[in-house]
Amino acid sequence: MAEGKFVAYYRVSTEKQGRSGLGLEAQQKAVRDYLNGGSWDLCSEIIEVESGKNSERPKLQEALMLCRLYGATLIIAKLDRLSRDAHFLLGLEKAGADFVAADMPSANRVTVRIMAVLAEEERNMISERTKAALAAAKARGVRLGGDRGNLQAVGHDGRRIAAERRRADAEARAHDLAPQIKQLQAQGLSLRGIASQFEERGYKTPRGGKWTATQVSRVLRNCR
Structure with a gap:
């Protein structure tokens, strides 16, 4: 359903x-x-x-x-x-x-x-990328295999990738919202007024809560 x-x-x-x-x-x-x-x-x-x-x-x-x-x-x-x-x-x-x-x-x-x-028969390309990634990891001194050091390195890389993804998502969202924020500012609305407008339109905030002036200001910073 x-x-x-x-x-x-x-x-x-x-x-x-x-x-x-x-x-x-x-x-x-x-x-x-x-x-x-x-x-x-x-x-x-x-x-x-x-x-x-x-x-x-x-x-x-x-x-x-x-x-x-x-x-x-x-x-x-x-x-x-x-x-x-x-x-x-x-x-x-x-x-x-x-x-x-x-x-x-x-x-x-x-x-x-x-x-x-x-x-698209991408299997070979994926294999080549995997080999290149392993070679790069080895060059950085990461020990390949099932040891704890390798798991820690993978965990670190995973957190880094996740952080980069969150940053990319924030920038994409700022790019989507920036034109509307500037248009509402041109109409004389304050950051609080813009937040109210976004609430009325049903736009979702990054964390799923209510729009505030602080969140609108954060979006503007991300699009600079």
Whole structure:
């Protein structure tokens, strides 16, 4: 049973399909069938007219931005509505938003990553990257194997990567919000007033609490 906030993304291949609803109506029905029941909120529906071979998707980027703002999940009718390009699918993993496909509800970022890797025969590349990473670790003096020193090094690297991911997410969120903050400032709103506006719009804060003037100020610092 679906719960939470969602942003729907629909893609049609031609302008004619976009005008006629061919393909679009089927996608919308699949999404609504998936959301049937439960406690959910469909924040927005984004339609893109583009070829599946083209990974330049401004409307998809808009949908992902809305997901980050609302703390919502991107929902699509079918996985092939995103792209047939593995590198593009892999990019979703770095988009900072979760997603669900109505035709494969159990799919997640890991699932799509595996599917993409298989589709593009990335196994050899992954193997080469792994070898290079091990060689680099060895060059730094990390002892490879099952000893405690290696586990400590891996733990340190894991914390560093997690911190970098949090910093990247904060910068992406600041980039999404900065234009709206500047627009509201131009209207004469204070940081507290902007926080109130974000609360009314239902935007999610980084920690899931209420917007405050301090949080708005932090966003501005992150986008400098």
